[in-house]
Amino acid sequence: MQPCGHVIPEANHCPTYPTSRYRDEAVMSSDVSLVCTERYGSGSVLKYRKCDDGTVRYDRPHPSSSYRHLRDCFMSLFLPHGFPDSVSEDYLEYQLWDTLQAFSSSVTGSLATHALLRGSGVGDSSASVTAATVTWILRDGTGMVGRILFAWMKGSRLDCDAKRWRLFADVLNDVAIFMEILAPVFPSCFTATVCTAGIFKCIVGVAGGATRAALTVHQARRDNMADVCAKDGSQETLVNLAGLLVSLVLVPMVSDSVWATYLLFLVFTILHLYANYRAVHSVVMETLNQSRLAIVLEHFLLEGGILSPAKANPKEPLLPGLGSQVSVDVGVPLSAVVSSVSELELLKKGNESLYLLGWRRDTGRLAVVLHERAASTDVIRSVVHAEILHRKTSYSDPFRFYILAETHGKVSRMFPDFCSGLRTSGWVTDRNLLDSDDWRANWDINKGL
Template sequence: MAPLLEGPPPPPCPSKILMRESIRLSANLASPLKVRRGQGQGDDERERVLCCEVWGGKRYKYVGMGKGKGMAIGVAQAVPLHSSHNPFEDLITFIRSWVVPDGYPESVTSSYAPYMQWRALKYFFGGAMSVFTTRSLLHSVGIVGKGSASSAVAVNWVLKDGAGRIGKMLFARLGKKFDSDLKQLRFTSDLFMEFGAGIELATAAAPHLFLPFACAANVAKNIAAVTSTSTRSHIYRAFAQGENIGDVTAKGECISNIADLLGTGLSVYISKQNPSLLATFAVLSCGYIFCSYREVKSVVLNSLNNTRFAAAVESFLETGRVPSVKEGNMKENFFPWSQKQPVIIGARLIEAFQKPNDFLSVQPLFEKEKYIVTYNPLKGQAYALLREKSSSDDVMRAAFHAHLLLHVMQTSKKVEATRNPINYAKVDIFDSHTAYSTLSAADIQAEIADTCGRVSSLYSVFKNQAAQQGWRMSESLLNSGNARVLKIEEDEM
């Protein structure tokens, strides 16, 4: 099938120039002005409320400042709205971001709160009990005697476990990423597991640093544990063909325990031969990481996260065909050191737009949409700003539009470089800092206006093809940011 976007872009036609001027004029009338008189004629300083935004549970308004009748706004700042300046409320907001799911209480059922209250109390009593049980176990095997020495060793051991639990809490704040980027996090957690094992090995060389080394190792291992627990159900659900998720999970854990026992038996046998500790650890660690890579690679998920969605849209725009579920998963890259984000979904206005006038110019194009897309040539990234109450389909449509815009920008740059071989030799079209720095704001606005006319038909075809290929389109796992653009209220002008 031929590519959907084929050939070099046509030169600007009179209708496109007319559209550009219409956008500019409507931007100047988009919001009210507040005039501050300057000292000289024509130096009136004008203030315009660009938009309002909610981010991190707080509301902001973006205020632009400019001079003269042309109102070329050069500076914008985010001003907090209804700020209470109450440090206690800020502390509560910070704690909530760690201990409750995103979107709480709407994102969970009513039984979630009582369940977690009783679960927290259960773990409170269990944690208090652990000091005494650990002391008894150490005493029973003759490691320590009675009295204060026994208590000190037990406390050190419990502190080691406590440090690991802190690691769990730190990593648990990733929240929705456990749903959307579970492959990436699963492989990263296994790297943490091996890092922790290496630190434990180092305690033999520095026994006097047992407590800090053991604490650091436990933090790394508990990060791996919380990731494994949080992603396990999604992986087993991908294997279950019916209502047998519990059976699949139980049998999978049984196989894991059998393999773990066999590995333990082998290590006991090998240790009796007094091999080189470092060489043995290196071989086993390499085997662990390789198997982890193959394990994650074998998982086939029919949901569209950021990485799989990008691969599907890129294939669709280049070939006119959405890849199958298996093909899309094979294209997914989950190495933590090679993760790039060419498209940012749910970005803040201050991240997406270089100048306030850029926002005012494209805003009229998206009056009927639940999002706004733009392109930042300095960063080489496309951005999708989401409006309040945007649905899952709105987020997916915004992401598709942003990828379409990015594809158009990349294609136009390749064509331009090909036409001018001298520039082609000097400019790396994949370098986000240099590839698109020559584009003017008018060029970008014209491309955005062009994609607005094509996105509806292309997105409809993409959704139909994706559903036919087996992708689950009913819900989106695109891990968008939590910033939302709001309507300007009267009291916020």
């Protein structure tokens, strides 16, 4: 099949329904010889024409310029296959800011490496190789212990607040780098400082890696997680290489001046933190965690409408301690909230849902016991109920069980419209990030007996 040699203009990006676009182009075309149009991903349109001899030929785009050739090469190397249709809409903005923060972190990391080597005795003829080796072994060992403990304590929370933990990891990384830069200034505390910084960096590795995986799940829209991860690794490698080249110029310039080192660290740390904040702030998650659910519910109760993910995500608090969501434990064992049959009956009063909402006996926090048949929407409903109950009562309220029974009716009336509005507005309800534990109960086994 030989090309006719015609030049076609640059095409727009693929719409949501490309098949319809192709059909409309063929129908609307005034060229009767046009039999089909085709495109690869978001590239230019090829037009197939019927020639006089009955063969089908296609119009080939003008031989690509060096700019287009380099652009296409760059995209194939560093962007997921099928970009931008194969990733979420927030992918490009997030990656641009993530690239900037990685570059800044690479430069400050080089400053920290220089300080650590100097503090370990590199260049000092009186320094002991054994002492330096012991310091590095202790640093790595304490970091490994910190990694295990942090994963045990906070591993289940990383998915639920991926954006917040990602920002936390980067802040902690800057703290660790600052400690490494300061370590040579206090020789007597050098080993302790380096070990503490090592623990922080290992925590950063756990939190950063886990949240990166959670964000990849969000960004990959064609079951292409491996491709998105691989291209993210390529981008990070390229940025780190650029950071190393810049560091080769900057580090020797400031190595003899402590204050110049601190100033350079301060500039790139500010840039690093700002880029990180913009990166996580640009992410638009469609799954509900407690913060996003509280924001959407508050707007629904006040305005009667449902905020879309694009409007609710920018309102999500990214710093610890911020936000007005209720403290609730979901998926707790029945024994955590019930100690007698009478208490169980009080929790079941007026309740026809697949959860029991009550208060923990040990901490007084609101807690949810889930039925063994509970689905994701039941978990969402239980947290919505907890938010509403939290506004009306407290653990010390003597009428709290009476108020709890009243709120069952209110939730039963409003939740169907609320849940339908969530789906219509683009929220995912068949899965959630509400940090539900795995305890399940069955309190209606005697029904019908």
